[in-house]
Amino acid sequence: xxxxxxxxxxxxxxxxxxxxxxxxxxxxxxxxxxxxxxxxxxxxxxxxxxxxxxxxxxxxxxxxxxxxxxxxxxxxxxxxxxxxxxxxxxxxxxxxxxxxxxxxxxxxxxxxxxxxxxxxxxxxxxxxxxxxxxxxxxxxxxxxxxxxxxxxxxxxxxxxxxxxxxxxxxxxxxxxxxxxxxxxxxxxxxxxxxxxxxxxxxxxxxxxxxxxxxxxxxxxxxxxxxxxxxxxxxxxxxxxxxxxxxxxxxxxxxxxxxxxxxxxxxxxxxxxxxxxxxxxxxxxxxxxxxxxxxxxxxxxxxxxxxxxxxxxx
Amino acid sequence: xxxxxxxxxxxxxxxxxxxxxxxxxxxxxxxxxxxxxxxxxxxxxxxxxxxxxxxxxxxxxxxxxxxxxxxxxxxxxxxxxxxxxxxxxxxxxxxxxxxxxxxxxxxxxxxxxxxxxxxxxxxxxxxxxxxxxxxxxxxxxxxxxxxxxxxxxxxxxxxxxxxxxxxxxxxxxxxxxxxxxxxxxxxxxxxxxxxxxxxxxxxxxxxxxxxxxxxxxxxxxxxxxxxxxxxxxxxxxxxxxxxxxxxxxxxxxxxxxxxxxxxxxxxxxxxxxxxxxxxxxxxxxxxxxxxxxxxxxxxxxxxxxxxxxxxxxxxxxxxxxxxxxxxxxxxxxxxxxxxxxxxxxxxxxxxxxxxxxxxxxxxxxxxxxxxxxxxxxxxxxxxxxxxxxxxxxxxxxxxxxxxxxxxxx
Numbered sequence: 001x002x003x004x005x006x007x008x009x010x011x012x013x014x015x016x017x018x019x020x021x022x023x024x025x026x027x028x029x030x031x032x033x034x035x036x037x038x039x040x041x042x043x044x045x046x047x048x049x050x051x052x053x054x055x056x057x058x059x060x061x062x063x064x065x066x067x068x069x070x071x072x073x074x075x076x077x078x079x080x081x082x083x084x085x086x087x088x089x090x091x092x093x094x095x096x097x098x099x100x101x102x103x104x105x106x107x108x109x110x111x112x113x114x115x116x117x118x119x120x121x122x123x124x125x126x127x128x129x130x131x132x133x134x135x136x137x138x139x140x141x142x143x144x145x146x147x148x149x150x151x152x153x154x155x156x157x158x159x160x161x162x163x164x165x166x167x168x169x170x171x172x173x174x175x176x177x178x179x180x181x182x183x184x185x186x187x188x189x190x191x192x193x194x195x196x197x198x199x200x201x202x203x204x205x206x207x208x209x210x211x212x213x214x215x216x217x218x219x220x221x222x223x224x225x226x227x228x229x230x231x232x233x234x235x236x237x238x239x240x241x242x243x244x245x246x247x248x249x250x251x252x253x254x255x256x257x258x259x260x261x262x263x264x265x266x267x268x269x270x271x272x273x274x275x276x277x278x279x280x281x282x283x284x285x286x287x288x289x290x291x292x293x294x295x296x297x298x299x300x301x302x303x304x305x306x307x308x309x310x311x312x313x
Numbered sequence: 314x315x316x317x318x319x320x321x322x323x324x325x326x327x328x329x330x331x332x333x334x335x336x337x338x339x340x341x342x343x344x345x346x347x348x349x350x351x352x353x354x355x356x357x358x359x360x361x362x363x364x365x366x367x368x369x370x371x372x373x374x375x376x377x378x379x380x381x382x383x384x385x386x387x388x389x390x391x392x393x394x395x396x397x398x399x400x401x402x403x404x405x406x407x408x409x410x411x412x413x414x415x416x417x418x419x420x421x422x423x424x425x426x427x428x429x430x431x432x433x434x435x436x437x438x439x440x441x442x443x444x445x446x447x448x449x450x451x452x453x454x455x456x457x458x459x460x461x462x463x464x465x466x467x468x469x470x471x472x473x474x475x476x477x478x479x480x481x482x483x484x485x486x487x488x489x490x491x492x493x494x495x496x497x498x499x500x501x502x503x504x505x506x507x508x509x510x511x512x513x514x515x516x517x518x519x520x521x522x523x524x525x526x527x528x529x530x531x532x533x534x535x536x537x538x539x540x541x542x543x544x545x546x547x548x549x550x551x552x553x554x555x556x557x558x559x560x561x562x563x564x565x566x567x568x569x570x571x572x573x574x575x576x577x578x579x580x581x582x583x584x585x586x587x588x589x590x591x592x593x594x595x596x597x598x599x600x601x602x603x604x605x606x607x608x609x610x611x612x613x614x615x616x617x618x619x620x621x622x623x624x625x626x627x628x629x630x631x632x633x634x635x636x637x638x639x640x641x642x643x644x645x646x647x648x649x650x651x652x653x654x655x656x657x658x659x660x661x662x663x664x665x666x667x668x669x670x671x672x673x674x675x676x677x678x679x680x681x682x683x684x685x686x687x688x689x690x691x692x693x694x695x696x697x698x699x700x701x702x703x704x705x706x707x708x709x710x711x712x713x714x715x716x717x718x719x720x721x722x
Contacts, residue, residue: 036441126322130341130657197435198507206330206433206661208322278507279435281658282344 007095012084021229022046027264028232028271035275046229053222061215065122072119073216073223079111080230087237088166089259090252097163102154105162105238106147109193112231113139116202116224120212131211134282135195135202141289142192142199148297149182149189153242156304162241169245176245178307182300183243185293187269190235192289194228196270198277199285236266318342322657326355330433330661333671337664344656349649356672362693364635369395369469369604372632376622377463379637380673382425385411385418386615387622387637387673388467393548394611394624395469395632399604405550407471409591412550413484414458414466416580416587420491421450422616423573423580426668427498430570433661434511439501446494453487456480471597481588488581495577502570512567516651516663519564526650529643530618531576532667534560535568542614554586566666603630615640617668639673 007013025046033040060069086101086108088094094101113135120132154160156178157168169176192199203211210216213224240262250258280288320341326334334355340348360379364372377388389411396403424447431439451461457480458464466472476484502508518528523536533540541558543551559575561568608625618640627633644667651663704711 036438037445038441126320130320130322134344197437200435201658204435204658206435207658209329275438277436278431278439278505278511279658280507280510281656283656284510 007085012089012095014081017081017084017230017233018226020233021226022050024233024236024263024267025225025229028267031268031271032275035272050222050226053217053225054219056218058218058220059215061123061125063124064215065124068118068122069215070220072115072122073220073227076112076115076227077223077230079108079115080227080234083108083234084230084237086162087234087241088163089237089241090256093163097161099164100160102150102160102162102165106150109231109235109238110139110143112227113193116212119216119224120214123212123215125215127208127210127214128212131202131208131214134204134208135212137282138192138195138199138201138285141286142189142293145185145289145293145297146189146193148294149179149186149300150238150242152182152297152300152304153179155301156308158308162238166241166245172311173245175311176243178303179243179300181296181303183239185296185300186239186243187266188273189289189293190239190266191270191273192285193235194232194270197274198280200279201282201285204279232267232270233263236263236270239266319347324660330664331671332429333669335669335671337660339652339657339660341657344658346652346655346657346660349652351645351649353645353671354675357675358672361635361637361676364632366631368602368630369632372635373467373469374463374465376635376637377465377467380615380639380670381462382422382670383418383615383617383620383673384463385414385466386613386620387639388465389415389549390611390613390615390620390622391624391635392467392469393613394609394622395604395626396600397609397611398607398624398626399469399600401470401598401600403471404595404598405592406475406594407596408550409587410472410474410476410596411467412554413476413584413587413591414454414464415549416584417450417454417457417484418464419616420577420580420584421447421454422668423577424450426573426616426665427570429665430566430662433665434508436508439498439508443498446491449487449490453484456483468597468600470600471595473597475596476591484584484588488584492578492581495574495581499571499574499578502567502574509567511662512570513563513565515566515655515659516569516666517565518647518651522650523564523647526647527643528618528647528667529640530615530668531569531572532618532644532647534558535572536564537562540619542612542619546612548611548613550587550590553590554583556583566662569666603628604632617641617670618643637673637676639670641667641670641674642676645669645674 009015026041026043029045030040060066083105085095086097086105088097117132117136120128120135123129154165156175157165159165159168191197195202203213208214213221216224237259240259244262322339322341324337324339325331326336336352336355338350338352339346360375364375367375373388373392376391377384379387424443428440428443428447431437431443454464455461457476458466458474466474502512518532518536520537523533523538528536528538529540537560539558539560542548543556544558556579559572559579561572563571604626606626606628608623611622611624613620613622620640621638623634623636624632625634648664648667651666652660655663701711
C-alpha cells in the first residue's frame with residue numbers, strides 16, 4: 001500500500017511528473033526561443049507562471065456547466081499522470097505491467113483531448129466551442145497513424161505489453177532500426193496530440209483566441225498547462241520506450257540518465273519541428289494525416305509483418 | 314444562432330488577430346465563412362478636425378501621427394499639398410531626402426508586414442526573424458532622423474536634417490545586409506510547403522473585382538493592376554529614379570506576399586540610386602506662416618497603397634479643411650469579397666494581407682441605437698459640450714483657465 005502510494009504520489013507519479021513537466025516546458029520554450037533567435041525565458045519561468053496562475057482568481061462563465069468546467073482539467077491531469085505508471089522508464093519493467101498495457105497507455109493519452117473537448121464545449125463560448133470541435137476533428141486524424149506506429153512496433157515484438165516490448169528490443173538491438181519510419185510518423189503525430197505547430201489548429205490564437213481554453217483562467221488554466229506538460233513528458237517517454245530502447249543492461253542510475261537524455265532529445269525534436277512550419281488549416285491537416293501519415297503507418301505495419309516472418313527471434 | 318449549424322462569431326473589436334480595434338462579424342457554417350460584416354469606427358480620433366485648430370507647422374506633427382507605421386507618408390502627403398497651395402519650390406536635395414526616408418519606411422513597413430503575416434498563419438519563427446532584421450532599418454532611420462517611427466523630418470519647404478557622407482556609407486551597408494536577408498525570405502516564401510499551402514489560393518480577388526472595388530497598393534498590384542503613384546504621378550524624386558512596378562497575376566495572398574517582397578528588392582535599389590544621385594544644395598527654403606487661400610490635392614504611394622490628402626486654406630495660418638484618405642479605406646471593401654467561401658482559418662491572413670491600418674482609416678463614429686435600429690449623428694457642438702461635461706465630472710475644469718486666456722488675448 002505504502003509502496004503503491006509512493007509510486008502514485010512521488011515517483012514516477014505526480015511529484016516527479018510535476019518537476020519533470022516544468023523542466024520539459026522550460027527546455028521546450030528555451031529551445032523554441034533559441035531556434036527563433038530569441039533569448040528565451042529564465043529557468044524558473046514555468047514555475048513562476050504556475051505560481052502566478054495558481055494565485056489568481058478563478059473565473060467561471062455564468063453560462064458554463066460549473067461541474068464539467070472545473071472537473072475536466074483534473075481529469076486531463078490524472079489521465080496523463082496515470083499513463084506513466086505503465087511505461088517502463090527505469091529498466092525493462094514498468095511499475096505496473098500487464099499484457100495489454102500498451103493499449104491502456106494509448107487510451108489514457110487520448111483522454112486529455114476528450115476532456116479538453118468537454119471543457120471547451122461546456123464553456124459555452126463560440127471560440128471554445130469551435131476550438132473543441134476542431135480538437136476532436138483533429139483527434140481522428142493524428143490518432144490513427146500514432147496508434148498504428150506503436151502497434152506495428154508491438155507486432156514485431158509479438159507482445160501487447162510495453163515492458164515485454166522493451167525487453168525484446170533490448171535483446172535484439174538491431175531491430176529498432178526497422179521501426180525508424182514508424183518513429184518519424186509517431187513523432188509528428190505527437191505534435192498533433194500536444195497541439196503544437198503545425199497542428200495547433202484547436203488553439204489557433206489568431207483565429208479563435210485560445211480555442212477550448214478561452215474561458216479558462218487561474219488555477220484551472222494552471223492545471224491544463226500542467227496537463228500539457230505532463231502529456232509531453234509521457235508522450236516522449238512512450239516514444240522513447242517503444243522506439244529508442246538502448247542500454248537497459250546498465251546500472252540503474254545510468255539507465256535513468258539515459259532515459260532523461262532520450263526524453264529531452266524527443267522534446268528537442270518537437271521544439272525544432274514546431275519552429276519550422278506554419279500552422280496548417282484543419283482540412284489540410286486531415287488530408288496530410290490520412291493521405292500520407294496513415295499509409296506510411298500502414299507500410300510500417302506491413303514491413304513489420306514481413307520482417308516478423310523473416311528475422312530470427 | 315440562426316440557422317441550424319450556423320454560428321456567429323465576433324472577430325473584434327478586441328481579438329488577438331487584430332492589432333487595432335475593428336469588428337468583423339462572421340457567420341460560420343462548420344469551418345466555412347458564409348457572410349462577413351465589417352464595421353469601422355472604433356478608433357476615431359478626430360485628427361481632421363484637430364488639424365483645423367492648429368497652424369500648418371503644428372499640423373505637420375499631427376498628421377505624422379495618423380499612422381504609426383506610414384508616418385512619413387502622411388506628413389509628406391500633407392506637406393506636398395500645402396507647398397502646392399503656397400507655391401513653394403522645394404530644393405532638389407530635400408526631395409531626395411524625402412524619397413530616401415520614404416523608401417526606408419517602405420522597407421520597414423513591408424518587413425513588419427511579413428512578420429505579421431507569418432504570425433497570422435502561425436509561423437512565429439518568420440515573425441521573429443523578420444522583426445530582428447527590421448531592426449537594421451529602424452536603427453538606420455534613427456540615425457538619419459533621430460527617431461525610429463515618427464521621423465519629423467519634413468517641414469514646410471523642405472526637410473529638417475541633412476545627411477552626410479558617413480550616413481550614406483551606413484545606409485549602403487544596411488542595404489547590403491537587408492538585401493541578403495530578403496533574398497532568403499523570397500526563397501522561403503516560395504519554397505516552404507506549409508507557407509505556400511496557407512497562402513496560395515487564399516483570399517482571391519480577381520483583376521475585375523480589384524478594379525471595381527478600387528483597391529490600391531500591393532493589394533491591387535497582386536491582382537495584376539499596374540497602379541503605383543510613384544510611376545503614375547511622380548512626386549519628390551521618383552521621376553528621376555529607375556524602378557519597376559512589381560505586379561503579380563496570382564490574385565491571392567501568395568501574390569500579395571510576392572509583390573511586397575519584390576518591392577523590398579526594388580526599394581533597396583532605389584535607396585542605392587538616391588545615395589548615388591543626391592544633388593548638393595540647400596535642404597529647405599523659407600516658407601510663409603500664412604498660406605494663401607486655395608486648395609490642393611496630394612497623392613502619395615504609402616507602403617499600403619495610395620495615400621490621399623486634400624487641404625483647403627483660407628489665407629490664415631490655419632487650414633480651413635484637411636481631408637485624409639488612408640489606403641486601408643480603399644482596400645477594406647475588398648476584404649468581404651476575399652473572404653467569400655473561405656475557411657475561418659484564412660480570415661486572419663486575408664485581413665492582414667491588405668496590411669490594414671484601421672485607426673488611420675476611421676473618419677467618423679456612427680452611434681447606433683440597436684433597440685430602435687436607428688443611426689444617430691451628433692453635431693460637433695454637442696460633442697464639444699459633452700466633452701467639457703465629462704472632464705468636469707472627472708474633476709478637470711477648464712472654465713477658469715479659458716477666462717484667463719480670453720483676458721490675455
